[in-house]
Amino acid sequence: MRILLVEPDAQLARTYAQALHDSGHEVVAAKTAQSAIHAADAHKPHLVLLEMQLVSHSGIEFLYEFRSYDDWQNIPVIILSVVPPGEFAGSRQLLEKELGVTGYYYKPHTSLAQLCQLVNQSTVDV
């Protein structure tokens, strides 16, 4: 499975990419919303792992742009963020129904093992 990892922090991106790679996935990393759109275009990911707190453009802005393309309507997006999910409680409808987010996970509470499990589960679902 090809995963687009949208992660602004260089250290975390490296660790997540290694763990996912070891789990048998191909990982394409992008650090900004803009570069993530380019990466999606170039690499056709099967799944997107998204941090909401990016530089310049937020994860929400990325999602609006990403979902505006017909080809990317059905690609699952999992949010893995340092922003607690509770802060998006009021936007759950928007995230799930309009922007097609399949899950929201809080980074500090999500281990690498759990992340790989989530991604593997998404592979089965896809």
Next chain:
Amino acid sequence: MGQRSRKLAATGALPAGRQVSEQLLLAVSEQMKLPFLQIARAAEYGQLQQSTETLPDIQTTADAAIRLLDNYLFGARLGLEEQYALELEPVSVSSVLYDAGQELDQLAKLYGVELELNVAGKFGTVMANRQALQSALISLGYTLIEALPSLQTKDHKLQLAAHRCRYGIVAGMYSSVEQLTADALRAGRKLHGHIRQPLATLTHSSGAGVFVADTILQAMDSELTPTRHHRLFGLGTVLKPNHQIQLV
């Protein structure tokens, strides 16, 4: 808590020092999540791989985070003290920049940031508090080192440099990142303590290092200011030359 503080707290208005320190606490707490997260995941990856390969990175991350915490405590204490000013002494800018560069070197390597020291020219000494100036530069460097790789830039170079200006000697950190502007800093100062990402065009984190540096420099009767060095953009502080030594 004194009578005045109690009265202010009851009305919701905190003394300036308390307010500064609480805003800083929020920014630093938010900031600290990142190194803890990096350490936790790197440690987990090491365990999964049954390898000690991640240990040096963990150590560097922890050391840098401890240093930022120390600088925060230094700044917060200064903010809480009634005498919110540090004693100044003749300080060599070049040597402070050099020492700050040495302290940031490992973190820069971990983030793939090339650290350069540019102190060409004789600047003599300036009136500053050495500990405060160095702590401020290290805090600033912490945020910039972490921020550079998260930006869409061609190179990840950070230059520690000094140059003369009309008001004295400017010591600061520079890169090709155009987001290091007066507007970004102004907006960041306004939003600092109120939102998670006050320097949203510069860094994905809370940018606590910038605000820690700002607080420490204020205690030195100075401030963090946007500045240019050759064609680079940066943040730095203007220091007054030590004329007495020059006369001697």
